[in-house]
Amino acid sequence: MQPSLRRAxxxxxxxxxxxxAPTTPAAAQTTAADSIRADSVRADSVRxxxxxxxxxxRVTALGGSLAPGRVPYAVAVQGASAAAELKAPLAIxxxxxxxxxxxxxxxxxxxxxxxxxxxxxxxxxxxxxxGIHVDVDGxxxxxxxxxxxxxxxxxxxxxxxxxxxxxxxxxxxxxxxGAVLLRTWxxxxxxLDARGSASIAERGTTTSRLELGGSSGGWxxxxxxxxxxxxxxxxxxxxxxxxxGARVAHAASRDTLALSIATANYDADxxxxxxxxxxxxxxxxxxxxxxxxxxxxxxxxxxxxLSWRHAADAWTLDASAWGLGRRVDNPIPQRIIDxxxxxxxxxxxxxxxxxxxxxxxxxxxxxxxxxxxDRRAYGSLNGVRGATxxxxxxxxxxxxxxxxxxxxxxxxxxxxxxxRGDRVAFHVDDRLxxxxxxxxGGSRTMRAISPSLGASWSWTNRFSTYANVxxxxxxxxxxxxxxxxxxxxxxxxxLSPQRIVSTEIGVRAPAASTGSLTLAVFDARxxxxxxxYELASAPGRQFYRNASxxxxxxxxxxxxxxxxxxxxxxVAATLLDARFRATDTTAGLEAGKRIxxxxxFRADVSFAAGLAGPLxxxxxxxxxxxxxxxxxxxxxxxGFAVVNVALSARDRIVGPLFVTAGLFVTNLSDRRxxxxxxxxxxxxxxxxxxxxxxxxxxxxxxxxxARR
Numbered sequence: 173m174q175p176s177l178r179r180a181x182x183x184x185x186x187x188x189x190x191x192x193a194p195t196t197p198a199a200a201q202t203t204a205a206d207s208i209r210a211d212s213v214r215a216d217s218v219r220x221x222x223x224x225x226x227x228x229x230r231v232t233a234l235g236g237s238l239a240p241g242r243v244p245y246a247v248a249v250q251g252a253s254a255a256a257e258l259k260a261p262l263a264i265x266x267x268x269x270x271x272x273x274x275x276x277x278x279x280x281x282x283x284x285x286x287x288x289x290x291x292x293x294x295x296x297x298x299x300x301x302x303g304i305h306v307d308v309d310g311x312x313x314x315x316x317x318x319x320x321x322x323x324x325x326x327x328x329x330x331x332x333x334x335x336x337x338x339x340x341x342x343x344x345x346x347x348x349x350g351a352v353l354l355r356t357w358x359x360x361x362x363x364l365d366a367r368g369s370a371s372i373a374e375r376g377t378t379t380s381r382l383e384l385g386g387s388s389g390g391w392x393x394x395x396x397x398x399x400x401x402x403x404x405x406x407x408x409x410x411x412x413x414x415x416x417g418a419r420v421a422h423a424a425s426r427d428t429l430a431l432s433i434a435t436a437n438y439d440a441d442x443x444x445x446x447x448x449x450x451x452x453x454x455x456x457x458x459x460x461x462x463x464x465x466x467x468x469x470x471x472x473x474x475x476x477x478l479s480w481r482h483a484a485d486a487w488t489l490d491a492s493a494w495g496l497g498r499r500v501d502n503p504i505p506q507r508i509i510d511x512x513x514x515x516x517x518x519x520x521x522x523x524x525x526x527x528x529x530x531x532x533x534x535x536x537x538x539x540x541x542x543x544x545x546d547r548r549a550y551g552s553l554n555g556v557r558g559a560t561x562x563x564x565x566x567x568x569x570x571x572x573x574x575x576x577x578x579x580x581x582x583x584x585x586x587x588x589x590x591x592r593g594d595r596v597a598f599h600v601d602d603r604l605x606x607x608x609x610x611x612x613g614g615s616r617t618m619r620a621i622s623p624s625l626g627a628s629w630s631w632t633n634r635f636s637t638y639a640n641v642x643x644x645x646x647x648x649x650x651x652x653x654x655x656x657x658x659x660x661x662x663x664x665x666x667l668s669p670q671r672i673v674s675t676e677i678g679v680r681a682p683a684a685s686t687g688s689l690t691l692a693v694f695d696a697r698x699x700x701x702x703x704x705y706e707l708a709s710a711p712g713r714q715f716y717r718n719a720s721x722x723x724x725x726x727x728x729x730x731x732x733x734x735x736x737x738x739x740x741x742x743v744a745a746t747l748l749d750a751r752f753r754a755t756d757t758t759a760g761l762e763a764g765k766r767i768x769x770x771x772x773f774r775a776d777v778s779f780a781a782g783l784a785g786p787l788x789x790x791x792x793x794x795x796x797x798x799x800x801x802x803x804x805x806x807x808x809x810x811g812f813a814v815v816n817v818a819l820s821a822r823d824r825i826v827g828p829l830f831v832t833a834g835l836f837v838t839n840l841s842d843r844r845x846x847x848x849x850x851x852x853x854x855x856x857x858x859x860x861x862x863x864x865x866x867x868x869x870x871x872x873x874x875x876x877x878a879r880r
Contacts, residue, residue: 244626293349316570466555612662687733
């Protein structure tokens with residue numbers, strides 16, 4: 173650590189212990205039960221001795237717009253904390269922190285991206301996100317086949333998050349664990365809104381961001397650009413990333429029209445997983461196989477989305493259309509994948525205004541998505557393209573239609589029901605056919621009907637209980653279907669979609685006079701669970717098989733409360749028992765064994781306080797139990813507790829500017845831990861070590877007249 177950074181850290185630690193930065197009132201939007209945002213605003217407004225009025229909160233993840241106290245599902249709505257906004261995060265683990273049941277493994281590997289799990293669903297993914305539906309600014313980041321890539325999302329731009337925990341197929345189709353809705357564009361005020369920020373970490377990682385926006389009359393426009401130069405703590409883990417985006421919107425009395433675009437260019441190395449002995453000897457090292465084959469990913473992403481809302485007297489219509497293009501060059505061990513993707517879709521929904529004296533709301537929607545993947549694979553000659561091994565064109569068409577009804581038969585009772593039908597059709601044209609290589613093309617169609625039903629009882633405005641039962645399904649992705657153990661092209665004919673039936677009961681309650689508490693208990697039964705594995709002949713390349721029966725059972729909860737007039741405490745925790753429930757000798761699965769990659773316990777603990785004047789401080793402790801990494805449960809990743817601290821001085825006036833400076837220290841105790849694992853990795857390369865202690869300094873600048 174540099175001496176100047178060491179001195180700055182000493183000042184931060186001497187100033188405070190166990191403290192966290194409260195947020196600004198203007199950005200507050202949350203439920204009373206599931207988010208810390210309102211409590212943070214209360215603490216800040218009390219400290220400043222002036223009242224603050226929170227904007228009304230509505231839950232939209234379930235379709236329509238429902239009051240939080242009447243939602244019979246586990247839904248969290250929260251904004252990024254002030255510290256997360258300033259920290260220039262590398263992944264979306266910062267803005268999604270503190271939601272029980274939801275975990276983000278920041279692999280510090282830009283080539284693979286972060287792994288998002290909800291109640292254990294999504295843990296199977298080797299890269300990107302699986303099993304969870306993700307929307308970004310109203311545009312699906314989840315493709316018709318269930319793949320989700322977030323390379324175009326700048327984590328530092330996320331303003332609000334809405335997370336539905338539990339089966340979401342009744343509204344979102346091909347997704348199992350739930351849904352995450354990200355919003356990156358705030359509402360600009362009249363005139364110009366500008367902001368620039370930069371950060372530097374001690375190993376040389378730098379970030380920079382520029383945002384411009386404004387509005388006049390019914391028009392608003394905004395644009396942003398960001399750049400990341402990542403110097404990884406592990407060998408062969410550096411990355412460069414440039415992202416951009418823009419949005420233009422027009423709002424009238426009944427109609428709102430918005431156009432948004434997003435772009436990303438990135439080039440990232442992939443160090444791969446390590447064995448236990450390699451991790452112990454040198455956690456900064458890279459896999460020898462990955463170094464030999466120069467593994468990584470170079471990608472280009474372009475997308476655009478158009479949305480329209482029309483609000484009539486008795487009903488509301490929402491319609492949107494989107495399209496994207498993506499090019500990926502992905503060297504993996506023994507192969508180099510060249511993927512060109514074109515995708516697009518449209519959806520429309522209509523919702524009635526409250527009928528029957530406000531007791532009934534009806535909604536219906538239809539959705540279509542198309543995905544065309546031009547996939548080629550070449551033999552890798554130590555990272556150089558060799559002979560063509562795969563050349564095929566993959567088409568996926570996803571169609572869905574749903575109905576939903578919200579009924580309040582009694583003043584305190586709310587019932588929400590939904591049902592959706594989906595059809596996902598896969599077709600492969602094999603373009604590598606010869607006398608010795610037969611045509612592997614073909615088609616597969618997967619269908620599902622996904623109902624859900626939930627009810628809640630509101631004892632008071634802030635105290636309610638609820639219960640629900642839901643179903644979901646999840647198809648294999650085109651990548652998973654194309655990765656056949658035999659090495660043939662086409663689609664794996666033995667791989668089926670997994671199907672889930674889940675039940676849940678929960679409670680939302682006040683904690684003292686200024687806090688909130690949530691608790692949920694759930695049981696998800698899975699048939700044909702998709703399980704990843706690797707072969708010794710193809711390390712680093714994942715294949716998939718179905719487990720006949722599995723289950724995810726557990727409990728999750730959160731509690732937050734202000735402390736006096738200056739602090740905020742918060743705890744979010746998840747207990748999860750994910751196991752195979754049937755023995756399959758062919759696949760090597762044994763009943764009673766834990767599903768690999770899913771930690772039985774996770775917790776996020778934080779404490780916040782405002783110091784003298786503009787000073788803010790933050791402490792966050794992320795804890796996790798030991799985690800199985802293979803089906804036989806013979807190897808485990810050790811448990812850990814990692815401490816992060818932050819200190820910031822907000823909105824200091826320097827001439828015509830607002831200047832905010834931040835100092836952030838991650839892994840304060842410099843302990844060794846695994847930030848992620850690779851389930852069932854070949855040659856026991858299960859472990860992805862987390863970074864050592866890292867100090868980051870940030871600077872945020874905005875004109876004094878800009879929105880703060």
